[in-house]
Amino acid sequence: MPIYVNLPVADLDASKAFYEGLGFSIDPRFTDEKAAAVVLEEGITVMLLRNEFFTTFTKRPVATDGIEVINSIEAASREKADELAEKAFAIGGSVTVDPQDMGWMYSRSFADPDGHHWEVMYADEAAMAEAFAAEGTPGT
Incomplete structure (x- = not known):
């Protein structure tokens, strides 16, 4: 069963560069100007979502301080x-x-x-x- 971890990000390009710098790849099928799919390994993907796009998936406030x-x-x-x-x-x-x-x-x-x-x-x-x-x- 695949796992997708969704993370809000302020600067999508900077976040993509960070994860690519760690050696992970970007899946272009699920990447556009609002989001990027970072493949950690087969079946585990981190979705980097621009903050404003992230909020479209929840009615709850997005954590901005502390750790979730x-x-x-x-x-x-x-x-x-x-x-x-x-x-x-x-x-x-x-x-x-x-x-x-x-x-x-x-x-x-x-x-x-x-x-x-x-x-x-x-x-x-x-x-x-x-x-x-x-x-x-x-x-x-």
Whole structure:
């Protein structure tokens, strides 16, 4: 089942450039002057919608302060998590949280130019199972 995450943006061109700079592609079939479809991977698309267009999909006010959601992406390794976060910082993203290292899980966080919070995390499944077993965590 495909997932579409819809995000309001102030400057569509700047937002497209940011996500393309992270290495993601734009799907031209769903991209025009009001919106852009950023393909994270097959079946996961982030729809960047100009603020005024975004409001046509809801009667609720659009959040402009604080945080409504944390978008998370799994990386193949700690190094890949660092690589994507550092790339984000180099092209205009900002640090939202210092790197988190739980031993079996590692994450880096950044905000895009519109302040949307992203987390890039890596989980070592074998180390996670060991840690949970040692703690006696149910379900392991």
